[in-house]
């Protein structure tokens with residue numbers, strides 16, 4: 001069984017998974033969601049994250065389907081988890097320097113791996129799942145082969161990485177981002193920061209042997225193997241939130257192309273605001289790591305993008321594939337485009353790539369469009385999730 005067998009990269013697969021999960025999204029999810037039954041056995045959670053990560057299916061679609069079957073009260077826990085994703089995305093959008101600092105620190109940690117033999121050996125053993133801790137080794141191997149880990153396993157794994165193996169958290173976040181099919185700059189970086197005690201300042205997440213034994217149904221019992229303390233790691237203080245980027249309006253008089261990228265593969269709302277005549281889909285190959293991502297990550301994104309192109313190509317006259325900035329500029333020149341529209345890429349490698357495109361002297365106007373769901377939610381990501389949570393009823397009311 002491969003990662004792509006487990007997560008077929010199509011919208012149809014996502015919709016089937018959603019409808020199979022909806023009956024379980026109420027009280028059953030609240031009661032069972034913390035159990036990690038092992039590779040390929042994650043039936044108590046939705047396993048929708050690879051699909052919502054690239055928006056083959058959207059948060060609004062998931063919430064609407066769940067609320068069609070359950071009350072807000074009985075599905076409260078699941079709804080909150082979906083909004084955790086929204087919250088992390090908005091939080092980082094309003095503090096982009098946290099992503100920049102992570103990338104800077106990661107490069108430094110990677111330099112240290114290359115120059116310090118002891119660190120390199122410990123990092124290699126952790127990534128290969130070759131430590132003395134059986135549960136940790138199993139999760140490392142599941143991640144590498146399946147591109148997915150249960151949320152509780154991610155928490156335990158990150159905690160052991162930081163506090164027991166005493167490896168820099170940035171290297172662990174990088175290991176996740178290179179292998180997770182749902183690898184996401186906001187959810188991943190901020191979750192690792194949370195485990196390490198940087199996100200909720202001074203509060204760390206400590207993995208405990210009894211908790212692991214209970215929630216893995218006794219598959220693992222790492223008694224005596226885990227760190228007994230978890231002192232917060234040092235790092236950049238949390239910066240104050242800045243205003244969301246103001247996006248200039250689309251000029252409906254200009255010949256328009258749509259640039260499709262893997263941060264949001266459901267560009268239907270863009271067609272409501274602009275009338276693109278040509279579509280170009282671009283693969284932004286890396287930008288997350290000094291190392292290459294696992295092949296299944298690129299394969300999933302490429303296939304998911306093709307799936308999206310197949311759904312939208314009838315709405316434009318021409319379709320082109322791009323692999324580089326130059327390919328995009330050639331497409332824009334060939335099609336004589338006055339403007340390129342796209343779903344707004346959130347903070348991360350795609351946004352960095354688009355910033356380079358926007359400042360190129362030969363590029364036409366670039367017009368990212370913010371999804372109404374993000375526009376409504378992100379202004380609330382000012383401080384903690386507790387404050388954000390108060391906006392959830394209003395955000396749900398706006399779904400239709």
Ligand SMILES: Cc1cc2nc3c(=O)[nH]c(=O)nc-3n(C[C@H](O)[C@H](O)[C@H](O)COP(=O)(O)OP(=O)(O)OC[C@H]3O[C@@H](n4cnc5c(N)ncnc54)[C@H](O)[C@@H]3O)c2cc1C
Nearest residue numbers: 045046047048049081082085151154182183184187188191
């Ligand atoms: C160290 C660490 C790293 C993580 N890295 C990522 C990452 O790179 N990408 C990612 O999407 N999630 C990440 N998460 C969050 C979470 O583990 C996954 O979203 C979740 O396990 C996905 O599985 P699921 O779809 O079955 O979730 P479900 O339990 O079915 O939840 C439904 C949806 O809600 C969202 N969600 C659930 N839990 C969380 C959470 N804690 N934070 C944010 N969104 C959540 C996801 O979009 C998920 O698909 C990380 C968590 C930790 C502790």
